[in-house]
Amino acid sequence: MEFVGSHILSVDQFDRSDIEQIFAVADDMQPYAHRTRITRVLQGAILSNMFFESSTRTRVSFGCAFNLLGGEVRETTEIKSSAIAKGESLHDMARVLSGYSDVIVMRHPAEGSVKEFAEASRVPVINGGDGSNEHPTQALLDLYTIRKELEDRGDAIDGLRIAVVGDLRYGRAVHSLLKLLALFDNISVNLVSPPDLTAPLDSVRDLENKGHRVETFQNLEDGVNHVDILYVTRTQEERFPSQEEADRYRGLFRINQTIYTEHCEPNTVIMHPLPRDSRAAAQELDDDLNANPNLAIFRQTDNGVLIRMALFSLILDVADGVHDHAQPVTWFTARRTPRTLG
Numbered sequence: 001m002e003f004v005g006s007h008i009l010s011v012d013q014f015d016r017s018d019i020e021q022i023f024a025v026a027d028d029m030q031p032y033a034h035r036t037r038i039t040r041v042l043q044g045a046i047l048s049n050m051f052f053e054s055s056t057r058t059r060v061s062f063g064c065a066f067n068l069l070g071g072e073v074r075e076t077t078e079i080k081s082s083a084i085a086k087g088e089s090l091h092d093m094a095r096v097l098s099g100y101s102d103v104i105v106m107r108h109p110a111e112g113s114v115k116e117f118a119e120a121s122r123v124p125v126i127n128g129g130d131g132s133n134e135h136p137t138q139a140l141l142d143l144y145t146i147r148k149e150l151e152d153r154g155d156a157i158d159g160l161r162i163a164v165v166g167d168l169r170y171g172r173a174v175h176s177l178l179k180l181l182a183l184f185d186n187i188s189v190n191l192v193s194p195p196d197l198t199a200p201l202d203s204v205r206d207l208e209n210k211g212h213r214v215e216t217f218q219n220l221e222d223g224v225n226h227v228d229i230l231y232v233t234r235t236q237e238e239r240f241p242s243q244e245e246a247d248r249y250r251g252l253f254r255i256n257q258t259i260y261t262e263h264c265e266p267n268t269v270i271m272h273p274l275p276r277d278s279r280a281a282a283q284e285l286d287d288d289l290n291a292n293p294n295l296a297i298f299r300q301t302d303n304g305v306l307i308r309m310a311l312f313s314l315i316l317d318v319a320d321g322v323h324d325h326a327q328p329v330t331w332f333t334a335r336r337t338p339r340t341l342g
């Protein structure tokens with residue numbers, strides 16, 4: 001695809017070469033994301049970061065990514081603090097924000113809303129998650145993490161064995177990830193969910209039609225055997241028709257160190273798009289896994305900055321100029337050695 005000036009609304013836009021291009025630019029962003037070098041390649045550019053649904057990592061990492069490239073970030077969070085609360089349409093808001101910004105990231109609870117917004121926007125729009133539909137940048141950072149974790153052990157994404165566990169019906173990160181995996185070769189996917197929370201049929205058909213192996217499980221212990229990646233998700237309570245219905249699924253699948261030791265392979269990588277639900281009744285990914293070196297959840301969040309820097313660079317056509325504007329930093333070591341308090 002032509003990245004320059006493009007919206008990023010769905011992973012359907014990408015083919016394998018696009019993904020390789022994003023990952024190559026993300027690799028290049030490491031010194032800047034790790035703050036060992038500074039670049040100002042986007043100096044003067046403005047990002048409008050519009051999050052009409054709760055978020056920690058997507059909102060902050062998009063903002064950090066833009067700042068790390070030298071740009072400025074303006075944020076609106078929650079519908080009630082925007083003019084949507086006064087009845088403004090997505091069309092009008094898009095036209096207004098296009099006049100203030102060079103790129104816009106939007107998260108919105110309604111499926112298709114970011115696409116509708118983008119149709120009226122005069123600057124590129126990136127989907128930060130639209131209802132239970134898609135979360136394209138999460139899937140890209142997940143796939144980038146999978147690639148890195150496998151590379152460390154001499155493997156590639158082709159031939160991957162993955163178990164995807166939890167709420168596969170409403171989980172937008174899963175929807176996008178399954179579509180991306182379908183672009184590769186010889187993938188084995190174990191879909192582990194309660195019967196009412198299965199993955200969308202078109203995602204399963206797409207994988208099968210492209211020759212991948214898909215198996216469905218309702219039993220956690222059976223589904224997590226013999227996989228390279230164990231991708232766990234939270235029950236998306238906010239998408240259920242009622243809290244009572246969501247509560248029926250809370251705590252149904254819990255991965256802890258005992259389950260991992262007894263049913264996974266010793267080097268299975270554990271992933272989760274986060275947030276994990278650490279409340280006592282849920283705990284789909286137990287804190288007792290925190291010391292497990294195969295827990296990659298915080299490597300995923302770190303990789304999110306790289307992927308989002310790469311997308312901004314490609315869309316705003318500065319990927320080749322990043323290093324020209326680079327300088328070393330002097331404060332980095334001090335930042336990494338905090339004094340002990342008390």
Ligand code: CP
Nearest residue numbers: 055056057058273274
């Ligand atoms: N993974 C993810 O989208 O997290 P946030 O909801 O915190 O942005």
